[in-house]
Amino acid sequence: MADKVQLLDNRWDDQIAAGLDEPGKLLYRSNLLGADKRITNYGGGNTSAKVSETDPLTGKSVEVLWVKGSGGDVGTIKLDGFATLYMEKLESLKSIYKGIDDEDRMVGFLPHCTFNLNSRAASIDTPLHGFVPFRHVDHMHPDAIIAIAASKNSRELTKEIFGDAIGWLPWRRPGFQLGLDLGAYVAAHPNSKGVVLESHGLFTWADDAKDCYELTLDIINKAIVWFDSKTAGKIAFGGEIARSLDASSRRAIAAKLMPEIRGKIGVSERKLGHFDDQPAVLEFVNSKDLHPLAALGTSCPDHFLRTKIRPLVLDLDPANPDATIETLDAALEAYRADYARYYNDCKHANSPAMRDPNPVIFLIPGVGMLSFAKDKATARIAGEFYVNAINVMRGASSVSEYQGLPEQEAFDIEYWLLEEAKLQRMPKPKSLAGRVAFVTGGAGGIGRATAERLLGQGACVVLADIDTDALKTANADFAQRYSADAVRSVQLNVTDETAVIASFAEASVEFGGIDILVSNAGIASSAPIETTDLAMWNRNMDILATGYFLVSREAFRLFRRQTIGGNVVFVASKNGLAASPNASAYCAAKAAEIHLARCLALEGAEAGIRVNTVNPDAVLRGSKIWNGEWREQRAASSNLQVEELEEHYRKRSLLKLNVLPEDIAEAIYFLASDASAKSTGNIINVDAGNVQSFTR
Ligand SMILES: NC(=O)c1ccc[n+]([C@@H]2O[C@H](COP(=O)([O-])OP(=O)(O)OC[C@H]3O[C@@H](n4cnc5c(N)ncnc54)[C@H](O)[C@@H]3O)[C@@H](O)[C@H]2O)c1
Ligand SMILES: [Zn+2]
Known part of the structure; x- marks a missing residue:
């Protein structure tokens, strides 16, 4: 053996x-x-x-x-x-x-x-x-x-x-x-x-x-x-009474449930989610002993400090996951009531006030385990700790009877004044802690600078881009310089409706939901109207107007299920406000984005969803758009050499400054953060000053 x-x-x-x-x-x-x-x-x-x-x-x-x-x-x-x-x-x-x-x-x-x-x-x-x-x-x-x-x-x-x-x-x-x-x-x-x-x-x-x-x-x-x-040869946890769904159905159900849960437990403090359906988890959640063992709670103090003393089991009808969603409020209410009972039964005269009474670990037969915490690493680690607890329960219950820690002992550790002092010493969370941002075109110049700005403020970021190689590079760079927990990437063509829907589901499984959409993926083209062929026109309309429509529609659908507001920032263009020669397809598509943002600001306000626009102009550095023929066409259109272009734009601006990707990212960060909590339907031009694009 x-x-x-x-x-x-x-x-x-x-x-x-x-x-x-x-x-x-x-x-x-x-x-x-x-x-x-x-x-x-x-x-x-x-x-x-x-x-x-x-x-x-x-x-x-x-x-x-x-x-x-x-x-x-x-x-x-x-x-x-x-x-x-x-x-x-x-x-x-x-x-x-x-x-x-x-x-x-x-x-x-x-x-x-x-x-x-x-x-x-x-x-x-x-x-x-x-x-x-x-x-x-x-x-x-x-x-x-x-x-x-x-x-x-x-x-x-x-x-x-x-x-x-x-x-x-x-x-x-x-x-x-x-x-x-x-x-x-x-x-x-x-x-x-x-x-x-x-x-x-x-x-x-x-x-x-x-x-x-x-x-x-x-x-x-x-x-x-x-x-x-x-x-050896023994059946763990009393045997299987639920069957695992196939891997993609498990993920699909997690994608559906996670934003709903996140909204319900993240009202006072945003939470991030983690999904785990490894075999050890499935064996436990599908077992006969799931309910009694889960109720006993975890034993090692380390485990329960991370996971709370016990998880919430959500019984699911795989044929009808919506039925589980309908029972969520009641299940959470019961969990919180039991947590309050535990607090009141065990508290001492000098105990700190009751902390967040929501569950950390959710166990779903047939599907797996969800964990939620104030940041992604903590959510992931809480899940890992519960796997430790499962291993412990498997061992103990197979050779003896498993026993959890007595409630009073658990309480005395959870609410130990020394633990409380540790919590009080924790640094203040960053402005975007607990938020998830989905950035289209995230592997491009402005997208990458934006992701960096948001990561730096504590957000988790999903980079969505059509360019697989650039995505890989950006993801590896951010994982190394920030944290592998905080960044994910998804290959996406924003014109593909099915792919857009799938990418939002993917983001929901990876982080539990989304708070911020930065719709930024784009291209540019240049041609006089007479030679603008239908393909060029459609390409601009597809990627810019339709692409922005598809991703923001999906974001709205998610925000409405999540019920904790939402934030959309469109990266449009000065050219959406100001006419520019020989770029009518691009300019018209950008104008469509700007007006779409206003319509969405109107529709979203009642749900706390803000929608604002940033208009860049002439951001040559770092931009792939400006590496291509757009640069030559723009130079030709102004009778300039390609290398004279950057200086030309600087001189053309009112402030006589170059506009950099970081400058656009700064405006996006402002609109994506609570610093602009009272702004919606607005436009910020980041173009070093350009009288044609003054809004009125
Ligand atoms: N750079 C500028 O001067 C400037 C000026 C005004 C507006 N903008 C707008 O800013 C946004 C970002 O541009 P940038 O300068 O960073 O360019 P960029 O080319 O560096 O980045 C754009 C990114 O979008 C991605 N993308 C293109 N088509 C896509 C699709 N169908 N699906 C998913 N991803 C796709 C590209 O792969 C690229 O990574 C664009 O919407 C652009 O129109 C840029
Ligand atoms: Zn120890």
Whole structure:
């Protein structure tokens, strides 16, 4: 059996480690451990080493605890992510500790123990490492161990699997007391190598960095092998009672549901969505035990802090998804009422006010899992954490009875004053945080500058463009410079009705919905009217007038389902207001865009949908339009050389300035943001001043 199991690989390389000092080895070990999500979840767990250092004050050798600081992730941590504390001072805190009610006060003393002016804040897990009398300590959240820790008889299971090597401690919230408990455990069991913490995770220790790493892997591997021997051939979660829809139907239903949910849970603070239908999720949502297990809630504190204590299950009739939408309000209402009950039952006199009572995780039989949070990465990570919770429930319920964390314990962590203080310290969100922008022509000059401006203000962006290569480049660039979570791209011809509809559905699945449409995809053409053939006329009308119609119609449909307003910005042209020689097809199509925007502003106002227009002129730099024959034709039309054109336009402008893609992006950002909340049906010319395009 065991040879089929996927065991954790020992990735320690003696050659690499030989060149490292003790903090370096701690970092190396931490990154190795955090690289495999079966060892610990994102941001979960911590590692430490007790290192002899030279005291900058006395020049003498002192013992210093290096331990992962507050808020880091062991997989990606760097040396500056560790807090450093004088061991002697940390030990001395024991003499002023007055017992469990005094725990939170002790956190305030940790900064007093700081070694070498290190500004990284020590986490509440610091005593858990400091009071274990071994030089190296790993604290991990492996699914296989949490499955044991979340089993009803976890103490017996721990003994059965690990014998006397690994001990067991009952659930206790991490803090000073748990540190003392661990220290006392080691004192009573000097030969033990670690402990399983009930409903939480694993602690392991050793006096050498490599030994500690290998021990951690060995213990987790033992658990993996044991589970495999117990569960092979067994049906998980009581078996399947719902069938998965095919992949495209699952996505189609997610696309339909997500904007509806987003609108209903994102009124006070916009949320972003994430869809996951991996096999582990489908196995759980289709199972007989879905309802009872989901109701028990998640166990590991890390899991539920991300996912809320329990998910919302939405039962779906695949033949009639609209029926599920009709029941959404009632389902959400019931969830919020239960959350308020949980808050009121568990709150203390000094608890922070109730936070957002909406669910984070939505489970839909046949379809998969949706997760929503204030930004895309947080939504994705919440989903990943729920997959961890599913793995834990699968393990625990197959060998024992799964138990969630008691509500009061969960509450005491969720509303811990220290957690609240952390939330209060978070930087103010950016102006477009939680917003999704769909930018057509997003791989072109103005589109790319716009995407960049919006990303910089915290928006997520969908780049939609017909040019596949340019899309790929733009997407990779933004993913690298901003975040892979915040950017998606979709190949789209804006004249293709079906493709437009599909691209909005795609955006809805990727982010949960859309808040801002920047309709910008375009071309230009030049010819006197006599030689303007029908193909040229139609091409301008198709891409500019019809393309803008198709994408804004789809945006309106989505905004109306989402019910939290919406924002449309058209990138038209000075030439839509001012007649220009030898470009009648282009000018007429641009005029159509401008008037379409006004009509839509009128229609959308009552639903909080704003529609405004930006008119660029002569943006040569970065524009693909100006790389083509348009440039030659425009030069010819003014009797100029191609290279004289930019200077010609600058001189022609009232302000004598060149207009750049960033200038257009700035106006689009203004109209797309709440800074212009009271403007609709407006036009902003960004043309360095041009009397013909003055509006009146
Ligand atoms: N650059 C200027 O001087 C200027 C002046 C006035 C108006 N505009 C308008 O600004 C917008 C952006 O122009 P730009 O200067 O960034 O040009 P650009 O060519 O750099 O960008 C336009 C983008 O639209 C894409 N596109 C073209 N046809 C498409 C289609 N059918 N479906 C989807 N995508 C398509 C192109 O691939 C390109 O990436 C256009 O609407 C243009 O008319 C530009
Ligand atoms: Zn932990």
